Amino acid sequence: MTQTKITNDLSVMPQPDLATISKLRSDGFGALINARPDGEEAGQPGSIAEQRAAEAAGLSYDFIPVSGPTITEADVRAFQKALAGAKGPVVAHCKSGLRALTLYTLGEVLDGRMRKEEVATFGQTHGFDLSGAVKWLERSAAALPQVKGFFDPRTWSVQYVVTDPVTKRCAVVDPVLDFDEKSGATATGNADAILAYIEKEGLTVDWILDTHPHADHFSAAHYLKGKTGAPTAIGAHVTDVQKLWKGIYNLPELATDGSQWDRLFAAGDRFNVGSVEGRILFSPGHTLASVTYVIGDAAFVHDTIFMPDSGTARADFPGGSAKALWASIQAILALPDETRLFTGHDYQPGGRNPRWESTVGDQKRTNPHLAGVDEASFVRLREARDRTLPMPKLILHALQVNVRGGRLPEPEANGRRYLKFPLDALGGAAW
Numbered sequence: 425m426t427q428t429k430i431t432n433d434l435s436v437m438p439q440p441d442l443a444t445i446s447k448l449r450s451d452g453f454g455a456l457i458n459a460r461p462d463g464e465e466a467g468q469p470g471s472i473a474e475q476r477a478a479e480a481a482g483l484s485y486d487f488i489p490v491s492g493p494t495i496t497e498a499d500v501r502a503f504q505k506a507l508a509g510a511k512g513p514v515v516a517h518c519k520s521g522l523r524a525l526t527l528y529t530l531g532e533v534l535d536g537r538m539r540k541e542e543v544a545t546f547g548q549t550h551g552f553d554l555s556g557a558v559k560w561l562e563r564s565a566a567a568l569p570q571v572k573g574f575f576d577p578r579t580w581s582v583q584y585v586v587t588d589p590v591t592k593r594c595a596v597v598d599p600v601l602d603f604d605e606k607s608g609a610t611a612t613g614n615a616d617a618i619l620a621y622i623e624k625e626g627l628t629v630d631w632i633l634d635t636h637p638h639a640d641h642f643s644a645a646h647y648l649k650g651k652t653g654a655p656t657a658i659g660a661h662v663t664d665v666q667k668l669w670k671g672i673y674n675l676p677e678l679a680t681d682g683s684q685w686d687r688l689f690a691a692g693d694r695f696n697v698g699s700v701e702g703r704i705l706f707s708p709g710h711t712l713a714s715v716t717y718v719i720g721d722a723a724f725v726h727d728t729i730f731m732p733d734s735g736t737a738r739a740d741f742p743g744g745s746a747k748a749l750w751a752s753i754q755a756i757l758a759l760p761d762e763t764r765l766f767t768g769h770d771y772q773p774g775g776r777n778p779r780w781e782s783t784v785g786d787q788k789r790t791n792p793h794l795a796g797v798d799e800a801s802f803v804r805l806r807e808a809r810d811r812t813l814p815m816p817k818l819i820l821h822a823l824q825v826n827v828r829g830g831r832l833p834e835p836e837a838n839g840r841r842y843l844k845f846p847l848d849a850l851g852g853a854a855w
């Protein structure tokens with residue numbers, strides 16, 4: 425059986441049969457990676473049988489099934505992780521060995537150990553045509569995530585679907601669950617519009633993200649997880665917000681460990697939307713837990729900076745701080761000038777149409793809360809304006825739902841759900 429040596433630690437080979445796998449140990453290998461999805465052709469042993477044969481032969485085994493056109497950066501990273509964790513030289517296979525070599529090569533280029541221009545020759549040296557890897561690299565260099573905003577006129581919120589056009593995988597950011605405080609009715613019109621778009625575009629949801637526990641609307645994260653199965657996430661400091669509001673609402677049963685989400689993101693954490701990398705900026709000030717999701721060249725800043733004609737978010741909710749908000753905004757403005765910023769609300773100043781996309785450069789030049797403003801004057805301006813703002817009309821409705829990840833309170837014995845309101849707990853009464 426023909427193994428092609430790529431480095432001292434990695435060889436690639438075409439599909440081995442089980443007898444060949446049993447001999448790999450004596451050929452000097454310590455690990456097998458299978459990069460081929462099961463069921464591509466009749467007679468293929470399949471991952472379970474391969475794993476059994478590999479482990480019986482004393483090899484470690486990893487299964488990273490990919491098809492050429494849908495390789496993602498996550499696959500490349502998984503391949504690197506399997507290589508790094510292997511005890512001894514690795515042999516990786518797919519049908520011909522090409523996908524295995526592609527995964528390796530993409531990782532080398534992404535990490536700067538090989539140049540894109542060297543890929544084709546590198547492939548030829550080993551008898552492989554790596555033109556698919558070259559195309560992948562060209563696409564990913566050109567691909568900017570597509571961002572679709574959904575404006576909710578009832579709460580002036582902007583919800584987003586951010587999509588990697590290469591893999592058609594997406595994240596949903598800050599979805600709204602509808603609530604009518606006059607009748608107590610809940611509905612899923614906003615979230616269903618997002619689901620319809622996802623369906624129409626043929627997208628797969630990688631993440632359901634909240635930037636912070638919202639004070640003016642219910643989050644539809646829990647509802648959308650039920651519909652898509654995608655994991656939910658929020659900033660790790662949500663636990664501080666839970667503790668704060670657990671006290672205000674007197675909710676002894678509320679878990680304050682963030683277990684209502686699948687993942688809690690800390691500053692600097694990374695994640696993937698398809699092949700596009702996302703990272704977390706911690707952006708407190710509006711709330712204790714706010715984060716900015718930077719996904720490719722798009723930053724979802726929610727309630728930090730609004731459109732340049734609308735200034736910045738308020739910082740007077742429990743746990744809020746104008747000084748912290750200033751620092752968070754500076755970290756956002758330190759992103760490259762062309763970074764696209766997507767805000768979480770647009771209050772349509774002067775009755776203009778809703779708008780939600782700006783750039784770092786626009787904000788630095790024209791936002792009156794930021795252009796030519798220093799920290800002390802920002803804090804002064806922000807605190808003065810906040811003293812004039814009534815509390816959002818849904819703050820007490822919304823936070824008891826949002827500290828539970830968008831879950832409504834459990835039904836009582838009669839099957840009905842009830843909200844709970846503390847009296848005289850918040851300032852900001854507008855008489």
Ligand SMILES: N[C@@H](CCC(=O)N[C@@H](CS)C(=O)NCC(=O)O)C(=O)O
Binds near residue numbers: 737769815818
């Ligand atoms: N009138 C809105 C106000 C909501 C509100 O306070 N929004 C926050 C973001 S959650 C904010 O920063 N507002 C800034 C401002 O109104 O200047 C409501 O009642 O829902």
Ligand SMILES: [Fe+2]
Binds near residue numbers: 639
């Ligand atoms: Fe907010």
